[in-house]
Structures are given as C-alpha cells and as structure tokens.
Amino acid sequence: MTRNHLAQMAQKYMDYDMITLHTDVPEMPEGRIRLLHAMLSHQPSAVTHKDLLAVVTSLVQMGLDIHDQVDNETGASGGGMKGMRSRQLKVLAGDYFSGRFYHLLAQAGQIDMIRRMGEAICDLNRVKVLFYSKMKQMKLNAEEYLHHGSEIKSGLFLSFTHLMTGLYERVWPEMIERFTRCELLVQEIARAEKPSPSPRGWGVWHILQEGNEEDRRAIMDDRADPSSKAQLMSKYSVVEKLGDLLLQAISQLQQLIQRLPSDKLIKELQQLLEPFLSRLGPIPAAGIKEPG
Structure with a gap:
C-alpha cells in the first residue's frame, strides 16, 4: 500500500477543527506504520484487519506523542494562561485520538x-x-x-x-x-x-x-x-x-x-x-x- 493511502486513511480520523487550529499535531509515524502494515500483510491472522490496525496505531502513537509534548513543555515554557490553555488542548487532543482508537477497535470486535x-x-x-x-x-x-x-x-x-x-x-x-x-x-x-x-x-x-x-x-x-x-x-x-x-x-x-x-x-x-x-x-x- 502506498504511503499516501495509509496517510489518507488515518487523516480522516485526525481532522478536528479545535485540534488543528490550536494545537501543533506531531507528524504521523509514517515509517513505523508502513513497516507494521507491510509485515501484517503477510500474517494470515491479521491480513484482514491490517488497514484498521495501521490506522488505530497511528492514532494511539500520535496521542502519546502529543501527551509527551505536554510533559516536555511543563515547567519549561511557562507561558501563563496562554501556556496553560495550550497544554490543556494538547491533553484533550491526545485523549481524543485515544478515544477514536478504542471506538474503532470496539466496532470491529477487536x-x-x-x-x-x-x-x-x-x-x-x-x-x-x-x-x-x-x-x-x-x-x-x-x-x-x-x-x-x-x-x-x-x-x-x-x-x-x-x-x-x-x-x-x-x-x-x-x-x-x-x-x-x-x-x-x-x-x-x-x-x-x-x-x-x-x-x-x-x-x-x-x-x-x-x-x-x-x-x-x-x-x-x-x-x-x-x-x-x-x-x-x-x-x-x-x-x-x-x-x-x-x-x-x-x-x-x-x-x-x-x-x-x-x-x-x-x-x-x-x-x-x-x-x-x-x-x-x-x-x-x-x-x-x-x-x-
């Protein structure tokens, strides 16, 4: 599968105005996702769900990466009210991506x-x-x-x-x-x-x-x-x-x-x-x- 197709599949679950307008979303872990997707393509027990698993892994990893941004900024950037709001939005964005991951896997019975x-x-x-x-x-x-x-x-x-x-x-x-x-x-x-x-x-x-x-x-x-x-x-x-x-x-x-x-x-x-x-x-x- 092409890199663009994988990115497009994940992107439709990541587009949310409040997040994209007010939060610096980390880059999708494209290389790791393509590596995982390629390997799952050769596993009989996983090939049917390889696209779904690639998408949810993208969501979870980006949620984790956003939360790491909060950890790294706390105490470093200060920022008063503006900094606090930025950190709050990052926490919410990370939680949002994690919520989509649970929802998609539960829908598929995984x-x-x-x-x-x-x-x-x-x-x-x-x-x-x-x-x-x-x-x-x-x-x-x-x-x-x-x-x-x-x-x-x-x-x-x-x-x-x-x-x-x-x-x-x-x-x-x-x-x-x-x-x-x-x-x-x-x-x-x-x-x-x-x-x-x-x-x-x-x-x-x-x-x-x-x-x-x-x-x-x-x-x-x-x-x-x-x-x-x-x-x-x-x-x-x-x-x-x-x-x-x-x-x-x-x-x-x-x-x-x-x-x-x-x-x-x-x-x-x-x-x-x-x-x-x-x-x-x-x-x-x-x-x-x-x-x-």
Whole structure:
C-alpha cells in the first residue's frame, strides 16, 4: 500500500477543527506504520484487519506523542494562561485520538487488541517515568538515552508480535527496535546540526560522558549562545559519531530484513530505509546493500 493511502486513511480520523487550529499535531509515524502494515500483510491472522490496525496505531502513537509534548513543555515554557490553555488542548487532543482508537477497535470486535494495546501503553508510561527520572537526576549516558528513546518509539508496535508467526514473530521485536533507533538517530543528527540552548539530546549526554569539566558545564548552560554549543558539538564530532551509529543500525536492520522469506516484502521494506540512507550524506556506506 502506498504511503499516501495509509496517510489518507488515518487523516480522516485526525481532522478536528479545535485540534488543528490550536494545537501543533506531531507528524504521523509514517515509517513505523508502513513497516507494521507491510509485515501484517503477510500474517494470515491479521491480513484482514491490517488497514484498521495501521490506522488505530497511528492514532494511539500520535496521542502519546502529543501527551509527551505536554510533559516536555511543563515547567519549561511557562507561558501563563496562554501556556496553560495550550497544554490543556494538547491533553484533550491526545485523549481524543485515544478515544477514536478504542471506538474503532470496539466496532470491529477487536477487544483483545484493545487490551494488548492498553497494556503496551501502561508499559510505555513506566519506561517514560524511568527515562525522565534518570534525566532529571543526571544518571543517564548516551547509549541509555538511545536505548530508552527506542523503547518509547517501538513499545506500542511490540503489541502486534502475537499476530505474527514463525520467523516473522522472531525478528519483529528486533526489527522494530532497530527501525526506531534509526528514526531517533536521524532526529539526533538534525538536532546536533542546529543546537538550541535548552533541548538535551544524544550530543549533550555524549559530551557529559566524554567531555572535560569546563565543556560539561558549558553544554548544560541554558543561557549559552547556540553557536557556542555548536562549537562543542563540532569539537566532540557529535554528527560524525551519530552517523556511524546510524550506519551500524541500518546495517543491522538490513540483515534482519534479508532473513524474511518473501522477496516482495524484502523489496518493500528496503524502500523504507531510503530516508535513513539519504541522511548518511558523505559518510561512506560500506557494508550497506543497495535495495534489490
């Protein structure tokens, strides 16, 4: 199925004037949704409901992402009455998307899937509490940052493992984790290329782990000029190191894809890697297979 068709199916459940006019809706997790949809297309127990499952997963993930925006803004943006209203609308928007998810699955009689996705959401909330607690206490290293970030991005999608059989079931958890790791690394490269005063991504945790005392203080200074943080990112080769990690994750993901028994599916999944491969830029793609 084309990316446009999947987006159109989900979009008709997302269009709501109050949300679109007053809230910045996060991007649809298109890559993960297309990956899930492609895999479900080859599962006898799920193929009939693959479109529905792709749509509701989009709704739930976007609801979770909107609520994460609220968590990240609380105490950071302040904003008085205007900021409070913005946060309230984000909470309502997240709840609205979750409500559509329950309604659609209940209509289709997918009660077990409601339970499984609900359990996945609870597990995700526990992971987020641990993650944010470690960040607040400064008990986090760069690799843990990536690990927890990938857990948060992939957690909902793991609730579909039971619908897969044989080799598909065995490779799915690692495949979705590697895929979300690639997504996260692409985001971190963009963040490192244009650092802002306060957001703390992989580059910050890397410098806190590897840097001298002066640089560690400087990278944590929210009042510092972004250009000084850019210099630190360059000094510690953050973009290059992230590129190496992305190259490694793509290679691991391709190895998993090549194990699948369907040539058609392999070709379809290879196409999903193109945004990651294009982000490598001038970094030599040794060991990366060209899509077949």
